[in-house]
Amino acid sequence: MSQAPRHFLDIWRHDPATLRGMIEDAKRRKAARRGWGQAEVDADAPARGKSLAMIFQKNSTRTRFSFDAGMRQLGGAVTIATSSDMQLGRGETIEDTARVLSRMVDAVMIRAVHHEDVERFARAASVPVINGLTDRSHPCQIMADILTFEEHRGPIEGLTIAWVGDGNNVCASFIHAAAAFGFKLHIACPTILHPDLVDLARAEQSGAQIEMTSDPRAGVAGADCVVTDTWVSMGDADATAKMDALEPYQVDSRLMALAHPEAIFLHCLPAHRGEEVTDEVIDGPQSQVWDEAENRIHAQKAVLAWCFAGGR
Ligand code: CP
Ligand code: NVA
Numbered sequence: 468m469s470q471a472p473r474h475f476l477d478i479w480r481h482d483p484a485t486l487r488g489m490i491e492d493a494k495r496r497k498a499a500r501r502g503w504g505q506a507e508v509d510a511d512a513p514a515r516g517k518s519l520a521m522i523f524q525k526n527s528t529r530t531r532f533s534f535d536a537g538m539r540q541l542g543g544a545v546t547i548a549t550s551s552d553m554q555l556g557r558g559e560t561i562e563d564t565a566r567v568l569s570r571m572v573d574a575v576m577i578r579a580v581h582h583e584d585v586e587r588f589a590r591a592a593s594v595p596v597i598n599g600l601t602d603r604s605h606p607c608q609i610m611a612d613i614l615t616f617e618e619h620r621g622p623i624e625g626l627t628i629a630w631v632g633d634g635n636n637v638c639a640s641f642i643h644a645a646a647a648f649g650f651k652l653h654i655a656c657p658t659i660l661h662p663d664l665v666d667l668a669r670a671e672q673s674g675a676q677i678e679m680t681s682d683p684r685a686g687v688a689g690a691d692c693v694v695t696d697t698w699v700s701m702g703d704a705d706a707t708a709k710m711d712a713l714e715p716y717q718v719d720s721r722l723m724a725l726a727h728p729e730a731i732f733l734h735c736l737p738a739h740r741g742e743e744v745t746d747e748v749i750d751g752p753q754s755q756v757w758d759e760a761e762n763r764i765h766a767q768k769a770v771l772a773w774c775f776a777g778g779r
Pocket of ligand 2: 600601635636637696697699700701735736737
């Protein structure tokens, strides 16, 4: 009997040891290839002979290029398509697409408008499926963020991450990760843009330490990391109302000064300079956003290697 494929759909679905194993694998792989060309293959080549399909229903720079680079570094091959180029964009069902691609590739990464579509794809697929961002979460991003944090500040357990801004999909994946990695999460957001209550309740049940506030100054006070994201996510309705509500949540140098003196600043990018973050902060000495972007490659390689280690 064939094994169930190892999907990576959301951080909360995985146990702490599995997630920690991925972060440590990412660190090892990154260290082992320092100074190498981007297309050179890791010594163990865990994706040799394997292929990854990437499907995009929304725009992407980092996710697209980091999965491409990562899969090649693992010794595998990639195929990329936007859903509008596929029959998916003309009404072929998610399930039929998943069944067909499962006969043609060894794993699928999807960036979807609706989270349910990624779940449906995974249920119908017989190969691993990876969530490359949905309206509800962005798990690969947070794996890269944890890797980045630990490179600069050491073990994340017991330290405080302050999320400032919209309680959106990226914030949700921080909520999903808080208990498994043992960090404290402060969320400073306007009441009308609070995170998903189901996510918060699940995290609380798992023992996550999460504090909510509508005061950005209270949220960042003493934090070891300040994180923000765009005020208007892809597909968001009512951009003007969101921009108005989020105006007091800009991360500027006065706000950063309230965090721990060694706090780092993270942003998944793309940034809207002058909105959620000032140039002074994103280009300043505490900003680690370029390491964070690069770490998408290393973190996702660990996710892919874990998926492939499960066999088919
Ligand atoms: N952070 C992130 O996922 O970037 P892209 O939208 O460019 O993939
Ligand atoms: N919250 C943003 C993240 C982009 C990487 C969005 O969904 O558009």
